[in-house]
Amino acid sequence: MTSTTSIPDYDVVIIGAGISGIGAAHYLRTEHPTKSFAILESRERIGGTWDLFRYPGIRSDSDLYTFGYEFKPWTDPQTIADAPRILEYLHEAVADDNLADTIAFNRRVTAADWSEAEQLWRLTVAHTDKTGRKKPDTVTARWIFSGTGYYNYDEGYAPEFPGQDSFEGQIIHPQHWPEDLDYKGKKVVIIGSGATAVTLMPSMAPDTEHITMLQRTPSYIMSVPREDPIAKATMRLLGDDRGFRVNRQRAILQQKALYQFCQRFPKAARKAIRKVNAMQLPDGYDVDTHFNPPYDPWDQRLCAVPDGDMYREIRHGHASIATGKIATFDTTGIQLESGEHLDADIIITATGLNLQLFGGMALSIDGEPVDPASTIVYRGAMMSGVPNFIIAIGYTNSSWTLKIGLLCEWFCRVLSHMDGGGYTSVRPVAPAGMGTRPMLDFDAGYVKRALHLLPKQGVEEPWKTTMAVSHDVKNLRKGAVDDGFLSYEKAEAPLRAPA
Structure with missing residues (x-):
C-alpha cells in the first residue's frame, strides 16, 4: 500500500503519568532528544496507582531496587516502601528529566484511530476536570505508548x-x-x-x-x-550508584531463584513457606x-x-x-x-480489581474497531496488525518496572531503526495458524475474569510473553528489531507542513 504521511502533533503520545509513562518519557528524552512527545494523564496528579490508592499502609510488594528505575538509584533505606516515598521518587524522576511541561493533566484518551493514508494516530481526548468543557480535543501522533497498566482505576471488583x-x-x-x-x-x-x-x-x-x-x-x-541490612551496607560501602546496581542485580537473582524453586519444587516450597508461617x-x-x-x-x-x-x-x-x-x-x-x-x-x-486495557480507550484502524482479544502480542510489546502502538505490561512474577525498562529500550531501538530507514510505521505480523494461549498465564481471579478481553500470546518466539528478565535482556535489549515478523512501511512526502 502507498501512503502519504502527515506531520503529527507529536512523535509519541504517552498515555498515563504513572511509573510506566514516566519511565517511557525518560527513555525518549535521553535516547531520542529531538522527538516530540506528550504525556496525557486522566487525573490531576502524577503517580498512577501510588497516588490513586489512599488506604492505610499502602506500599509496594516488590523491593524498590527492582521496582524503581534502572536509571535512577533508589537511596531510601526502605526496601519495601510506602506510597509517599514512591511518590516522592516519581516526582524526583519528573524533575530530573524536566518532564513537567510535557504532562497534560485531566486528559483522558477515549479513542484512537490509525489513518493508513496519513500514517498517524488521531486521538480523541476528553477533559476530566471541572472546567465545564465538554468538547473533546483531537491530537495526532505517530506513536502511542500505553502506560496505563491493566487495571480499571475508576471501579474495583x-x-x-x-x-x-x-x-x-x-x-x-x-x-x-x-x-x-x-x-x-x-x-x-x-x-x-x-x-x-x-x-x-x-x-x-x-x-x-x-x-x-x-x-x-x-x-x-x-x-x-x-x-534490608545487606542492601544498606552495600550502599554505604559502594556509594549510591554502584551500590544500587549491585543491590538491583542481587534482587533480580533472588526473585528469579525464588520463582524457579517454587515452580520446580512446589511441594518443598509449600512446606518451607508454611514452616516459616508457623514460626x-x-x-x-x-x-x-x-x-x-x-x-x-x-x-x-x-x-x-x-x-x-x-x-x-x-x-x-x-x-x-x-x-x-x-x-x-x-x-x-x-x-x-x-x-x-x-x-x-x-x-x-x-x-480485587477489574482489568481494563488502555484505560478504556477504543482502538480502530481506518475506522474499523480493533479487538485486542483477536491479536497476538509480539515480544510482550506490540499487538499483531496494530501499527505504532506499544502496550506496556510488566512482570507478574517479579517487579513490574523491570519489564517496562527493557520494553522502553526496545522501543527506542525500533525508533532508531525507523529513522535510519525512513520508515513511518511498523506492525507485527503473526504467522498464520500459530497456536496461542492467554497473554497472562496467571491463576489470579482478576486475570481469569478478563481473559476474554485480553490479547493472546503465541507458542513460538518472539510471540511468547515471557516473565524472565534474562530472556528479555537477550530479546528486548539485544535482539534484532527487524526479524521478519515486523512489517515496516515507508510513506511519501508530508501532506502538510508542521505547525
Missing part, C-alpha cells in the same frame, strides 16, 4: 454479597477510601486475602477494637525485611486452615508482609484470620456458612 443492604455499618472498597473514615475502637472485617488485605490488617489493627481478615481461599504470605504465629495456630492455599506457590503472586507486621498483630491479639464462605451479611456483620458470625462496624471489600 465489588461482588454483590447476600444481605449486604441489611448491614447497618459502613461498607468500603479500598479503591475508594474515604479520607475521613474513622475506625478507631471499632470492629473491622476485611474480605480478601491478597496484597491489599494483608496491607490493611496490620496497618489498621492498632487503632481498631479488633480486625479480622476473612478469606475464602488462603494466599501464600512471606515476611520480608522493610529495610511467626502463636503456638498451636491453625496454619493448616488459614495458610494452606489449594494452589502451588507462584501460581498466583506471593504476598509480602514487611518485618512480619501481620504476624505480629495476630500474636498480640489485635487481629485474626477467618477462613470460610459467606452465607449472608446481616445488621451486625457477616454470617459464615460454618455458623460462625463476625461482628463488624465496618466491612472492607478488598476483593
Whole structure:
C-alpha cells in the first residue's frame, strides 16, 4: 500500500503519568532528544496507582531496587516502601528529566484511530476536570505508548454479597477510601486475602477494637525485611550508584531463584513457606486452615508482609484470620456458612480489581474497531496488525518496572531503526495458524475474569510473553528489531507542513 504521511502533533503520545509513562518519557528524552512527545494523564496528579490508592499502609510488594528505575538509584533505606516515598521518587524522576511541561493533566484518551493514508494516530481526548468543557480535543501522533497498566482505576471488583443492604455499618472498597473514615475502637472485617488485605490488617489493627481478615481461599504470605541490612551496607560501602546496581542485580537473582524453586519444587516450597508461617504465629495456630492455599506457590503472586507486621498483630491479639464462605451479611456483620458470625462496624471489600486495557480507550484502524482479544502480542510489546502502538505490561512474577525498562529500550531501538530507514510505521505480523494461549498465564481471579478481553500470546518466539528478565535482556535489549515478523512501511512526502 502507498501512503502519504502527515506531520503529527507529536512523535509519541504517552498515555498515563504513572511509573510506566514516566519511565517511557525518560527513555525518549535521553535516547531520542529531538522527538516530540506528550504525556496525557486522566487525573490531576502524577503517580498512577501510588497516588490513586489512599488506604492505610499502602506500599509496594516488590523491593524498590527492582521496582524503581534502572536509571535512577533508589537511596531510601526502605526496601519495601510506602506510597509517599514512591511518590516522592516519581516526582524526583519528573524533575530530573524536566518532564513537567510535557504532562497534560485531566486528559483522558477515549479513542484512537490509525489513518493508513496519513500514517498517524488521531486521538480523541476528553477533559476530566471541572472546567465545564465538554468538547473533546483531537491530537495526532505517530506513536502511542500505553502506560496505563491493566487495571480499571475508576471501579474495583465489588461482588454483590447476600444481605449486604441489611448491614447497618459502613461498607468500603479500598479503591475508594474515604479520607475521613474513622475506625478507631471499632470492629473491622476485611474480605480478601491478597496484597491489599494483608496491607490493611496490620496497618489498621492498632487503632481498631479488633480486625479480622476473612478469606475464602488462603494466599501464600512471606515476611520480608522493610529495610534490608545487606542492601544498606552495600550502599554505604559502594556509594549510591554502584551500590544500587549491585543491590538491583542481587534482587533480580533472588526473585528469579525464588520463582524457579517454587515452580520446580512446589511441594518443598509449600512446606518451607508454611514452616516459616508457623514460626511467626502463636503456638498451636491453625496454619493448616488459614495458610494452606489449594494452589502451588507462584501460581498466583506471593504476598509480602514487611518485618512480619501481620504476624505480629495476630500474636498480640489485635487481629485474626477467618477462613470460610459467606452465607449472608446481616445488621451486625457477616454470617459464615460454618455458623460462625463476625461482628463488624465496618466491612472492607478488598476483593480485587477489574482489568481494563488502555484505560478504556477504543482502538480502530481506518475506522474499523480493533479487538485486542483477536491479536497476538509480539515480544510482550506490540499487538499483531496494530501499527505504532506499544502496550506496556510488566512482570507478574517479579517487579513490574523491570519489564517496562527493557520494553522502553526496545522501543527506542525500533525508533532508531525507523529513522535510519525512513520508515513511518511498523506492525507485527503473526504467522498464520500459530497456536496461542492467554497473554497472562496467571491463576489470579482478576486475570481469569478478563481473559476474554485480553490479547493472546503465541507458542513460538518472539510471540511468547515471557516473565524472565534474562530472556528479555537477550530479546528486548539485544535482539534484532527487524526479524521478519515486523512489517515496516515507508510513506511519501508530508501532506502538510508542521505547525
